[in-house]
Amino acid sequence: MSPTPSRTLVLLAHPRLSASRINAALREGLRDLDGVAVHDLYHAYPDGDIDVAAEQQRPLAHDTVVLQFPIQWYAMPALLKHWFDEVLQSGWAYGQDGHALRGKGLFVAATSGGDPAGYGRHAAQFTLAELFRPIEASARYCGMRWLGHAAYGASERINARLPEFAADYRARLAAFTRGDAHPEHDSR
Secondary structure (H helix, E strand, C coil): CCCCCCCEEEEECCCCHHHCCHHHHHHHCCCCCCCEEEEEHHHHCCCCCCCHHHHHHHHHCCCEEEEEEECECCECCHHHHHHHHHHCCECCCECCCCCCCCCCEEEEEEEECCCHHHCCCCCCCCCHHHHCHHHHHHHHHCCCEEEEEEEEECCHHHHHHHHHHHHHHHHHHHHHHHCCCCCCCEEC
């Protein structure tokens, strides 16, 4: 008997997706993937006014949440941070009686303006694992399983690798949906 398919929610947070090469390619690679729903936060909330009740319902219907975003000034985009602040409320996501996300997986799929391998301890930069530590801590605080991250470079010389990145991303999310993934930290 095969494992029960899991459902994966991708919270896409790119403030200018129409101008993005890599995030658009990653999203396009998921278009017909069974068990995966993509929710574009900037499209849904162009004014930044988040419907908290609706957003709290989304992860309840899924087993895994994927945060897809470009790294901007060593952080997630503002609307995704706002989503965290508004949606992950005490008594719902954490705290007494706050168990809504317990046991769900959280994975980060991030893009960087350059080569992700360039993040490191030189030139006052942080490693990607260090950059994502607040997200990991938030996931654990909410009782979620931290599934790690993948990072994809978006520099001009990366354009030829976009199909490879999209195929890799699709394969990772397909594995989440099948329930047989054990992701590793990865930079492409």
